[in-house]
Amino acid sequence: MSQYKIITDSGCDLPVSKLQALDVTAVPLTLLFRGESRPDAVTEEIREVYDALRAGETASTSAVNPDGWANAIRPVLEEGKDALVLCFSSGLSTTYQSAVIAAGDLAQEFPQRKISVVDTRCASLGQGLLVWLACDKRDQGLDLEALTAWVEQTKDHLCQWFTVDDLMYLKRGGRVSAATALVGTMLKIKPVLHVDEEGHLINVSKTRGRKASIEALADKVGQLGMEGFRKRITICHGDCLEDAQYLEKLLKERHGVQEVFIGYTGAVIGSHSGPGTLAVFFLGKER
Numbered sequence: 001m002s003q004y005k006i007i008t009d010s011g012c013d014l015p016v017s018k019l020q021a022l023d024v025t026a027v028p029l030t031l032l033f034r035g036e037s038r039p040d041a042v043t044e045e046i047r048e049v050y051d052a053l054r055a056g057e058t059a060s061t062s063a064v065n066p067d068g069w070a071n072a073i074r075p076v077l078e079e080g081k082d083a084l085v086l087c088f089s090s091g092l093s094t095t096y097q098s099a100v101i102a103a104g105d106l107a108q109e110f111p112q113r114k115i116s117v118v119d120t121r122c123a124s125l126g127q128g129l130l131v132w133l134a135c136d137k138r139d140q141g142l143d144l145e146a147l148t149a150w151v152e153q154t155k156d157h158l159c160q161w162f163t164v165d166d167l168m169y170l171k172r173g174g175r176v177s178a179a180t181a182l183v184g185t186m187l188k189i190k191p192v193l194h195v196d197e198e199g200h201l202i203n204v205s206k207t208r209g210r211k212a213s214i215e216a217l218a219d220k221v222g223q224l225g226m227e228g229f230r231k232r233i234t235i236c237h238g239d240c241l242e243d244a245q246y247l248e249k250l251l252k253e254r255h256g257v258q259e260v261f262i263g264y265t266g267a268v269i270g271s272h273s274g275p276g277t278l279a280v281f282f283l284g285k286e287r
Contacts, residue, residue, distance in 0.1 A: 157226060191205070
C-alpha cells in the first residue's frame with residue numbers, strides 16, 4: 001500500500017465515482033447558487049445548474065481556503081502517511097496559494113511527515129487527467145518524491161483546448177470585452193482557447209459556427225499530441241453531450257485515439273464558461 005495519499009480539489013471535475021475508484025480525495029470549491037453555498041462536485045445534480053444558467057440565472061464561486069485544505073490533509077498525516085496535493089491552476093484560482101499556506105502550517109504540526117504541493121496549472125478534466133495519470137504512476141510504485149517530480153515535468157505537456165457556445169459568459173468573467181462578445185455573438189463566432197504554460201486562459205483563434213470549432217479542437221489534438229497520447233484523452237462538456245460524442249468520434253477516426261473519457265464541466269468552472277463549453281485534454285509535445 002502506498003505510504004502517501006493523493007489529494008486534489010474539485011477543480012479537477014472528476015466525477016465522485018471516479019475519485020472513489022482512484023482513491024483520491026477532492027476538496028470542494030464553493031458554488032454560491034440560489035442564495036446558498038454548495039460544495040462543488042460532479043454529480044447528477046449538475047444539470048440543474050446548467051438549466052438555471054440557460055434560463056438567465058447566475059452563480060458565483062469561491063476558492064478552497066487554507067482551513068479547507070488543512071481539514072483534508074490533517075487526517076492523512078495523522079494516519080502516518082505523507083500527502084501529494086495537486087491543485088487547480090494558480091492562474092485561475094487562489095486555491096493553490098491556500099494549499100501552500102495550509103501545508104506550511106501542517107508541516108510545523110507534523111514535522112516528521114512530507115507534504116508536496118503542486119500547482120498543476122491545469123483546470124477541469126485537464127487537471128483531472130493529470131490526477132488520473134498520477135494515480136497510474138502511484139500504483140506502479142513511484143514514491144512521493146519521484147511522483148512529485150513526474151507531475152512537475154508532465155504538467156508542461158498537458159494540453160488544454162476548448163471552445164464555448166456563448167461568449168457572454170466569458171464577458172461576465174472579464175475574459176473578453178463586451179464589444180467582442182456582442183459582435184462575436186451576432187456573427188456566430190466561436191473562439192478556440194487554451195490554458196497556457198502559466199495556467200492562464202488564452203484566446204487563440206476564432207471559427208465560424210459550432211461544428212468548425214469542434215473540428216478545430218480535433219485538429220489541435222493531431223497537431224500537438226505526443227507519442228502515446230492516444231492511450232487516454234479526456235473531454236468535458238457544459239451539458240452538451242452530443243457535441244462531446246461528436247468530438248470523440250473525430251478523435252477516434254482521425255487520430256486513432258483508444259480511450260476517451262467524457263465528463264461534465266463542473267458547476268464552478270461551468271458557471272464562468274457557460275452551457276455549451278467543450279474541451280479536450282491530452283498529452284502533447286508542448287502546451
